[in-house]
Structures are given as structure tokens and as C-alpha cells.
Amino acid sequence: MNENKNRHEFLSQSGKVITACAQLGALSPTSYAAQSTVKSGKVNNAFKITDKHYYLDNVLLESGFVFEDKVVVHTLTELKTLEINNGKIVALHEKQLNQNNALPRYDAGGKLMLPAMRDMHIHLDKTFYGGPWRAPNRPEGTTIRDMIKLEQKLLSELQPYIQERAEKLIDLIQSKGTTIVRSHCNVEPTSGLKNLETLQTVLTRHQSSLTCEIVAFPQHGLLLSKSEDLMREAMQMGAHYVGGLDPTNVDGSMEKSLDAMFLIALDYGKGVDIHLHESNSAGMAAMNYMLETVEKTPQLKGKLTISHAFVLATLNEQQVDEIAERMAAQKVAVASTVPIGTLHMPLKQLRDKGVVVMTGTDSVIDHWSPYGLGDMLEKANLYAQLYIRPNEYTLSRALAIATGDVLPLNDKGEQMWPKVLDDASFVLVDASCSAEAVARISPRIATFHRGEMVWGSVGKVG
Numbered sequence: 001m002n003e004n005k006n007r008h009e010f011l012s013q014s015g016k017v018i019t020a021c022a023q024l025g026a027l028s029p030t031s032y033a034a035q036s037t038v039k040s041g042k043v044n045n046a047f048k049i050t051d052k053h054y055y056l057d058n059v060l061l062e063s064g065f066v067f068e069d070k071v072v073v074h075t076l077t078e079l080k081t082l083e084i085n086n087g088k089i090v091a092l093h094e095k096q097l098n099q100n101n102a103l104p105r106y107d108a109g110g111k112l113m114l115p116a117m118r119d120m121h122i123h124l125d126k127t128f129y130g131g132p133w134r135a136p137n138r139p140e141g142t143t144i145r146d147m148i149k150l151e152q153k154l155l156s157e158l159q160p161y162i163q164e165r166a167e168k169l170i171d172l173i174q175s176k177g178t179t180i181v182r183s184h185c186n187v188e189p190t191s192g193l194k195n196l197e198t199l200q201t202v203l204t205r206h207q208s209s210l211t212c213e214i215v216a217f218p219q220h221g222l223l224l225s226k227s228e229d230l231m232r233e234a235m236q237m238g239a240h241y242v243g244g245l246d247p248t249n250v251d252g253s254m255e256k257s258l259d260a261m262f263l264i265a266l267d268y269g270k271g272v273d274i275h276l277h278e279s280n281s282a283g284m285a286a287m288n289y290m291l292e293t294v295e296k297t298p299q300l301k302g303k304l305t306i307s308h309a310f311v312l313a314t315l316n317e318q319q320v321d322e323i324a325e326r327m328a329a330q331k332v333a334v335a336s337t338v339p340i341g342t343l344h345m346p347l348k349q350l351r352d353k354g355v356v357v358m359t360g361t362d363s364v365i366d367h368w369s370p371y372g373l374g375d376m377l378e379k380a381n382l383y384a385q386l387y388i389r390p391n392e393y394t395l396s397r398a399l400a401i402a403t404g405d406v407l408p409l410n411d412k413g414e415q416m417w418p419k420v421l422d423d424a425s426f427v428l429v430d431a432s433c434s435a436e437a438v439a440r441i442s443p444r445i446a447t448f449h450r451g452e453m454v455w456g457s458v459g460k461v462g
């Protein structure tokens, strides 16, 4: 296959994801993902998998660690044929042996299979992505209340584009291997329930290709903007989590704000996912109050996520240990973008203490930040750069933050994933093992969600 010809065909399709006859690896789809958006072109019909029951040959799976003096020096892999039926991996065959010749057969080209990536904090309803370049404008000293005022003007400007841009954002994250998502969605008097309605419409269209929970987010302050009734309506409309925001700095009444948030969650049997940016004593007081509330309210155990939780970066090691133990006991999770700079979150210490730490994009590009790539493998790489001494073992473990702690190998090197009857939700990566994928942020080749290829391309056999 002539690569120049492919390139020409690609360009003539004005940015559609390339597939036609592309030799896998010779022309990686991801080399085009650096464009301002990834188009919804999806795969060429020739290689689009529409079958429910099929084989995927030449899938590279991790099978163990090689140890030298008890130190992991290498990751072993093996090529397998996956049999996928009705969204599940129903068998892992030795290569092409004793199989049903009537089934369609595709070729993963020896690419590494990794678990589906999970973006657990994104704002699909509020983005500049997919529109013209626009830098944020947050001069030093801009407060969160200033940003709320800015939003009250900006949101009506963005509203006509919510659907189009959410679609493009979904295309972007799928091109990075993400198909499991938790999206915050503005619910406040400026947007009303419009953002939620629109996002739900988009997600309905993507229900076979993306699993997305929604957090109703009172971005302008639950109490400050008098959003409680709207939040209750959002719960009735099917939002999965009650959101919240800086109860002292924004709402001016920490206990009242948090009580109102938890009450909505309890009334509707939902979880809570709060944006807590406060990094001073107010932030600590809010953390303690939330933990106390969960400790005395068994229905909230395992149902609280604290997004950002910047105050944890201000604690010493012993203080982190103490609060981490309480969080782990109540299964309180942290969702972090893995921030870089002066704020060093104790993410590894939290994980080591048993706290669930998830990561997410937050802003891809919007009035808060222009830097998001929508790539959870990049977040695993950031985590590795900030928290570990890189070697084969630690790099392979760092992948966990991107995949909801699903890893191909356990700490001893035993194969844990995929197993027969697991969801066929995974990403094919141009890497030899997890450690390389994390260190090099390796190109993604194809993304599958419950058996459906939702992005990229594979070869067809026969």
C-alpha cells in the first residue's frame, strides 16, 4: 500500500479518521488526532465492525513479568485471538486454532490490548473545543466568584453549540481510548436544565459507544445561585450524582451548603461529586465535615467523590495518612486532574492508603484552562512523572489511574485481564507493554466499547 496515496486520500476526506486499506502501524490514525478536532467520520465501511459475533486475531496480551533478583525487568506478552459476542469477550483462543470459519475475522495487527480508559471528570456541556481557538482570560487574582460572573454572560453564547461540541469532545476522548466517562453538567439559573437536556440527547445517541454518568453541577453556587430546586429537578431527570462547589468561598456557609447537597443526594438515593478547590482552612473544615457526615450516614458510604481536593496538597505526611484512613474506610474517592506546578497532590500516598483515586480531563479547552488533551494515558504518564521512579514495574502500575484500577497483570505478574465474559471494552495501542504505553503515551489504534469498534481501524481477514 502506498503511504503517500493514503495520506492524499486522508487529506481529501478533510480530516476524517483514516482507515482505507491502511496497513496497521504504517499510518497511525492518531497521527491525525492533533488536529483541532477529530471528525465523526469513524471507520471506513470496509473495516467497520458491525458484527455482533466475530474474531479479533493477533491481539497482544500481557502474560507475566520477567524477574531478575526479584526485580521486574520485562513484561511478557502473547498473541491471542479474541472471540467477541454480544459485547462480551466469550473466548480467548490460541491463534486461529479450531475456530468457526463462518465467523467474520478481523486483525488487530499485533497491537497491545489495554483496558478501556476512564475519564472521570470532564465537562462535556461547556467547552470551546470544536469551535475557534480562544484563550482563557483569568488575570491573577481572579476569584471563583469573578468566574461565575463571567459564566453568567458566556453560557448563553455557548449554549447553541453544546450538542455539536459535546459530540466532538466525545470523538476526541474515544480516539484516546476512553469510553467510560463521568461528566459534570451545569445546572444553575443561567443554564436552567437546558445543558442537561442537551447532554442527555447527545448521550442517548452514543449509548452503545459510551457509558457516561452525569453530575448535576451547581457551578454558580448551590445556595448562592439558589439552585436547589433545579438540582432536584435534575435528579428527577436522571442525573446520577449531586454536584457541589466550594461551600465557604462560594456559598459563604459551609455547613448549610454541604447539608443541602447531601440532603438532595439522600432524598433521591444518588451519590455526591463535589468540586472542592478551597485549599485553606475552609477547605480542611469542609473535608472534615463531609467525612463526619458520611461516617454517621451509612447510606453515603462509597457514594462521595471529592473532585480536586486541593487542600490535601497543603497537609503534611502524617495529616494525609490520617485523613486517607478515614476516606478509605468510608470509600470516599478523589477525582484529580493530576495537577503540575506548585500544588503537589499526595495522590500516591492516598492510593497507598487505599483511597480510590480517579483521574479526568476537566477542561479540554474552555474559559478555565486551554491545556486539556482528553487523554487518560497522558494522565497516567503525568502521574508516573510526578510520583514514581520509573521502571518496568512502577510504570506498568501507573496505568491504573487511567483505567479505574483494571490492569492486565496484578502486582505479582499474574494475568488478571481480560477474562472470559468481561465486557469487550478496550483500546488497541501501538506499544509492546503497559510500561511502554505509559512512558511513551503510545498511539492508539482502535477503541472498542462492549464489542463495538467506536473509533479507529483494524484489518479484515479474508
Ligand SMILES: [Zn+2]
Pocket (backbone or CB within 6 Å): 121, 122, 123, 184, 275, 307, 362, 363
Ligand atoms: Zn470540573
